[in-house]
Amino acid sequence: MQTTMASTSRIRSLASGESLQRLLALGALVILLLFFSVIAPNFASLENYRNILTATASNGLLATGVTFAIITGGIDLSIGTGTAFTSVAMGIVAVNWGLPLPLGLLAGLASGGLVGLVNGLLIAKAKLPPFIATLGMLYVTLGMAQVLSDVHPIYFTDPQPALQDFFMGKPIAGIPNIVWVMFAGAAVAWVLLNKTVLGRYTFAIGSNEEATRLSGVNVDRWKIAVYVVGGLFVGLAGIVLASRSASAQPSQGMGYELNAIAAAVIGGTSLAGGEGSIVGTLIGAFLISTLSTGLSVDNVPQQFQYVITGLVVIGAVWLDILRRRGRS
Amino acid sequence: MKLTRIIGLAATAAIVASACSGAAVTPTAAPATQAASQPAASSDSGAASAYTPPTDAGAAKGKTIAIVSKGEQHAFWQAVKKGAQDEATKLGVQETYQGPANETMVNDQLTMLQNALTNNPAAVCFAALDSKAAGDLLNQAKGKNIPVVGFDSGVDSTIPVTTVATDNIAAAGLAAQKLAAMIGDSGKVAVIVHDQTSQTGITRRDGFVAEMKNHPNIQIVSIQYGAGDHQKSADLAKGIMTANPDLKGFFGANEGSIDGILDALKETGNTGKIFAVGYDSGQQQLDAINNGAEAGAITQNPIGIGAKCVDAAVDAINGKTLPKTIDTGFYWYDKTNINDPTIQAVLYK
Numbered sequence: 027m028q029t030t031m032a033s034t035s036r037i038r039s040l041a042s043g044e045s046l047q048r049l050l051a052l053g054a055l056v057i058l059l060l061f062f063s064v065i066a067p068n069f070a071s072l073e074n075y076r077n078i079l080t081a082t083a084s085n086g087l088l089a090t091g092v093t094f095a096i097i098t099g100g101i102d103l104s105i106g107t108g109t110a111f112t113s114v115a116m117g118i119v120a121v122n123w124g125l126p127l128p129l130g131l132l133a134g135l136a137s138g139g140l141v142g143l144v145n146g147l148l149i150a151k152a153k154l155p156p157f158i159a160t161l162g163m164l165y166v167t168l169g170m171a172q173v174l175s176d177v178h179p180i181y182f183t184d185p186q187p188a189l190q191d192f193f194m195g196k197p198i199a200g201i202p203n204i205v206w207v208m209f210a211g212a213a214v215a216w217v218l219l220n221k222t223v224l225g226r227y228t229f230a231i232g233s234n235e236e237a238t239r240l241s242g243v244n245v246d247r248w249k250i251a252v253y254v255v256g257g258l259f260v261g262l263a264g265i266v267l268a269s270r271s272a273s274a275q276p277s278q279g280m281g282y283e284l285n286a287i288a289a290a291v292i293g294g295t296s297l298a299g300g301e302g303s304i305v306g307t308l309i310g311a312f313l314i315s316t317l318s319t320g321l322s323v324d325n326v327p328q329q330f331q332y333v334i335t336g337l338v339v340i341g342a343v344w345l346d347i348l349r350r351r352g353r354s
Numbered sequence: 355m356k357l358t359r360i361i362g363l364a365a366t367a368a369i370v371a372s373a374c375s376g377a378a379v380t381p382t383a384a385p386a387t388q389a390a391s392q393p394a395a396s397s398d399s400g401a402a403s404a405y406t407p408p409t410d411a412g413a414a415k416g417k418t419i420a421i422v423s424k425g426e427q428h429a430f431w432q433a434v435k436k437g438a439q440d441e442a443t444k445l446g447v448q449e450t451y452q453g454p455a456n457e458t459m460v461n462d463q464l465t466m467l468q469n470a471l472t473n474n475p476a477a478v479c480f481a482a483l484d485s486k487a488a489g490d491l492l493n494q495a496k497g498k499n500i501p502v503v504g505f506d507s508g509v510d511s512t513i514p515v516t517t518v519a520t521d522n523i524a525a526a527g528l529a530a531q532k533l534a535a536m537i538g539d540s541g542k543v544a545v546i547v548h549d550q551t552s553q554t555g556i557t558r559r560d561g562f563v564a565e566m567k568n569h570p571n572i573q574i575v576s577i578q579y580g581a582g583d584h585q586k587s588a589d590l591a592k593g594i595m596t597a598n599p600d601l602k603g604f605f606g607a608n609e610g611s612i613d614g615i616l617d618a619l620k621e622t623g624n625t626g627k628i629f630a631v632g633y634d635s636g637q638q639q640l641d642a643i644n645n646g647a648e649a650g651a652i653t654q655n656p657i658g659i660g661a662k663c664v665d666a667a668v669d670a671i672n673g674k675t676l677p678k679t680i681d682t683g684f685y686w687y688d689k690t691n692i693n694d695p696t697i698q699a700v701l702y703k
Contacts, residue, residue: 068473077472081465179460181486194490267461271487277458322469325450328426 048294048306050345054338055313062320069323076201078312078319083204084109084266086311088282089289090208090215091259093307094252096290097219098231099299100149100156102253104141104163105260106282110171110275112138112264117180117274120189127186134268135261141167142257146250168280175276183272193269204266211262216304218255228252232299288335289314292342313338398528398686405680407665411445414671417476419664422467423453424481424506429702430634430656434506437660438479445668450475460484467491471500477667480514481506485553501670505663507553516676518663520654522554525684526561526607529631529652530569532686533603536629536649540571541602544594546611548582555579558607558633575601580611587614588621595622603629609636612651616642635701643692650688655700658682 063070088105095102115137120130141163148159182189194202219225227248230238239245263282268274291297292313293306317338321331411417421438425431435451442449452470454462460483470478471494478500482488485508492513495502502509504517533543545562549555559577566572576594580587587606591614595601604619606612612632616639619625625647632639632651642648659682669676687697 071472074472077468080468084461179484179487183486183489190490270464270490271460271484272489273460273484273487275458275460275484275487278461280458318465319469319472322452322466323472325452325473328452328455 046349048303048309050349051293051306051309051313051342054342055309055316058313058316058320062316062324066320066324069320072200074319074323078315079205080202080270081315081319082311083202083208084263084270085282085285085289085315086208086308087211087259087263087266088286089293089307089311090212090304091256091263092283092286093215093290093293093295093302093304094219094228095156095256096287096295096297097228097299097302098249098252099235100249100252101160101287101297102145102256103157103160103283104145104167105256105263105286106279106284107164107168107171108138108141108257108260109264109267109279109282110277111141111167111174112261113268113274113278114171114175114180114276116264116268117182118174120186121180121182124185127188130186130189131265134264135258138257138259138261138264139254140257141260142254143250145257146253149253150246150249164280164283168277171274171276175274177276179276180274181272182268182274187272190269190272193265204269207262207266211259212304212308215255215259219304224248224251224255229300232301234300285314286311288339291346292339294346296346310342398691399683405662405666405677407662408445408668408672408674411447411668412672414476414668415446416448417671418448418450418473419477419479419667419671420470420473420475421449421451421479421660421663422463422470422481423451424457424463424483425455426451426453429636433656433700433702434660437657437662438664439660440657441661441664445664447476447664447668449664453481454483457483460487464488464491468494471495471498474498475500476671477501477503479503479505479518479663479667480509482509485510501667503663503666503670505659515670516666516678516680518659518666518680518682520659520684521679521681522557523561523564524681525652525654526558526605526633527565528684528686529605529633530562530565532650533605533629533631534566534569534572536631537572537602539569542573542575542598542600543603543605544576544578544591544598544601545574545605545607546578546580546587546590546615547607548580548611550579555607562605562607580614582608582610584610584614584617587611588617589614591615591618592622595624595628601628603631606630606632609634609639612648613638616647619647635703637703640692640701640703643687643689646689650686653685653687653697653700655683655685656702657700 068074092102092105112134116130116134119125119133120127145160145163148154149156193204196202227243231245235245289310290307293310295302295307317335318331321334423431423434431453438449438451452466463483467480467488468491478495480502488509489511492502492511496513502514504514506519508517545559547555547559563574566574575598578590580590587610591604604615606615615630619628619630629649631649635653639648639651643650662680662682666676666680685697691697
């Protein structure tokens with residue numbers, strides 16, 4: 027117990043450093059927003075800011091979910107293609123079986139939770155390295171999505187128009203509901219990470235897994251829980267993606283995991299574990315979509331967008347390293 | 355230390371800034387010398403006659419047409435892009451061109467379409483990866499009174515003012531005619547198609563089958579689907595040859611399908627014994643046609659697709675009524691005419 031206390035207090039002391047990284051990310055976001063507002067003629071419009079919010083929704087959810095795994099010192103590569111699996115599961119329940127839409131949404135969440143559970147069991151019980159376990163699940167989920175859908179998109183348009191009508195509906199401030207889903211998901215994640223025992227153990231495992239185990243914490247169980255939480259967020263992201271295109275796309279998602287991990291890293295989550303925050307991750311996700319929307323509105327070709335996004339990720343981590351060096 | 359951090363942040367921003375300003379310049383297109391050459395109407399090609407492209411931009415002059423394509427990297431899409439850029443330069447309109455990295459990125463393409471709409475272009479040209487997935491954004495375009503021109507494959511909606519595409523039924527029919535002539539109008543043939551769900555897969559298959567109905571002594575023994583994958587298509591082709599030792603001809607409905615057929619013919623020593631007819635171009639197919647392994651192929655007109663979608667967008671901005679579909683034409687090419695300038699202009703490697 028003493029060790030837990032010790033590691034908890036260590037986390038507290040880290041908090042100030044984390045908030046600095048968050049501040050840097052926020053500063054970069056503001057600079058980017060100002061920069062694009064000046065150089066891109068149609069960037070500074072309410073409509074475009076709404077578009078940035080909309081474009082952030084799925085990546086924001088994936089990044090929020092994967093932040094937990096990264097804080098434990100793990101990783102989850104299955105979250106991108108996991109969205110193909112969860113949205114196909116939604117489609118099968120709500121379209122192919124013709125069941126009510128809420129059951130479809132539930133199926134989306136449950137299938138995400140299932141993927142997370144398998145990831146957690148492989149990592150905590152079978153002792154596979156998280157990178158390998160979730161890399162395997164990246165292919166399994168993509169393959170399962172294609173097997174279950176027979177490699178055909180499942181369209182919600184006709185049998186379940188309510189999916190797009192509701193989630194892309196804009197009752198508040200002209201912002202689509204998928205954005206509010208992201209904010210609600212992030213709020214829940216913030217509470218989980220900062221106010222519950224799950225969050226405390228997430229940080230503790232990432233700071234010193236052995237010490238946490240020796241202090242009597244059932245590390246395996248909490249690790250599984252962390253990946254299940256990540257999986258539920260994959261389910262939410264699947265709902266968001268399916269709502270945007272009014273379809274479950276069985277080949278989608280390859281590469282989304284890297285965008286999500288980049289968002290978390292930009293927001294100050296350390297791949298070494300023990301550090302990270304939901305607010306930082308969200309800022310990171312906004313930074314990425316501001317960048318891609320800004321470059322796109324400014325008609326910068328895709329190939330340059332990749333280069334620039336890469337440079338921003340490198341820049342963000344480099345700043346993080348400078349900060350650590352300054353601290354020690 | 356704090357100073358270092360600030361410098362670092364500024365450096366990052368500066369990199370972003372310089373990279374942007376460098377790339378944001380509208381590409382200066384090469385002189386539009388042979389842009390959008392009108393396909394000559396002959397028995398070896400098919401071209402639209404119903405649509406006369408504009409010679410002058412009129413009210414559209416200087417306005418921007420946003421093109422959201424299925425891709426940017428592939429040679430076919432590069433040709434579409436060139437056609438669009440050259441035509442835009444010729445007419446004096448601006449164009450922007452974007453496409454996702456691969457054809458599974460449906461949601462990423464929707465984001466591109468959304469970003470394109472943000473700029474309030476005078477018109478949008480859109481080649482949907484999934485013809486049913488863009489409903490919400492098409493409604494947005496309609497709400498902003500931005501005309502939408504569909505291209506390459508149809509958009510499943512009433513919103514687009516026209517669709518600019520190859521008449522695949524007629525093109526595949528021409529391939530069938532050619533193959534029928536080669537085998538003396540009788541015998542067994544087989545077809546390998548990329549898939550049975552996409553517009554191009556369905557129409558090319560149906561066009562070929564429909565034309566073969568006019569040749570009662572020709573029997574289509576098998577139609578198989580190889581996902582446009584070389585190896586899978588090759589395995590399917592080998593299976594068909596095993597089952598039909600007297601097979602006389604193959605039709606491959608896209609680049610991957612015909613490449614697979616060519617591999618299978620080579621591996622079984624049937625090159626030159628069984629006639630192979632293909633679609634589109636690409637290095638392997640061009641080599642095979644030059645050395646006689648492939649009898650000939652249909653090529654679409656990607657440059658024409660790009661040019662005509664700009665034409666249609668200009669007409670739409672000027673409020674002209676457009677036909678429901680605009681055929682961009684296609685050509686039959688083989689060893690005899692592969693070096694013709696008209697053909698060379700539409701082939702890609």
